[in-house]
Amino acid sequence: MTTATKLKKATFKHIESELYSYKDTLKEIEQLRKDIMFCNENDDENIGGGRNIIPSSPTERIATRLMTHKRLNQLEEVASAIQKVYTGIPEDYQKLVRLRYWTKPQTLTWEGIAGKLFITSRTAQRWRDEIIYSIAETIGWR
Template identity: 70%
Template sequence: MDQIGGEANDRASKLKKPTFKHIESELYSYHETLKEIQFLRNNIMFTKENDDENVGGGRRSYISSPTEQIGTRLATHKRLNKLEEIANAIEKVYTGLPEDYRKLIELKFWSKPQIYTMDGVAGKLHVSKRQAMRWRDEIIQITAEVLGWR
């Protein structure tokens, strides 16, 4: 990612605190989000919806092909789309980061149980606590930019 370094740091202060906390929360719950996405997709694909209640005749007002119905429900499910947008942004940012930044994400946000403080993460990465916090801030800032959040 070309935003790594001082450039992203300058913009990090412009990110609203609730947005920062929200993205941080999304990073912590990334794996649960992936599970929820799969659950919603399975629920949409394998449950029967839109039974024809058109008893009086006339044309049906919905798509009759089961495959098209499932595709339409997947494409228009707001919660599923929002979760996929967030998960895709996190994955895009993660894969574009240098190895040390990815290790920070794994230690700080994805290790279960959460055993590392920022001091512990910094120690594992062999950097200062302040440097680890700058990296975290940059990761969150870049994720906000990918999501289009402010």
């Protein structure tokens, strides 16, 4: 993992926020997909004249909605980047992510997390930085 360019502080915090809410993001993606697939909304905005460009087949219509839903695409991109980085990092780094971001309620400080990993708190924070930078690089954020 490299930290070639410095991330903006807001971007760093945003990625941390996405890590904290990763499990909720997965649930939201699932719910959005269900809403899109099983909702009977009529999205036809063709109010007068001309052919309708929306596919007439229900399967094609659902696939089109799934592919063009901006919120769903954004959530999937972030979740995919987190999953990709998480599966590609060493087990100790994964444990850091689980302890810091996915343990609820969060009762451990950096010193507590470092103690469970048998490292210093500075090393734990350096690992965190590497993980955040890797996620940013995977997503393409700066």
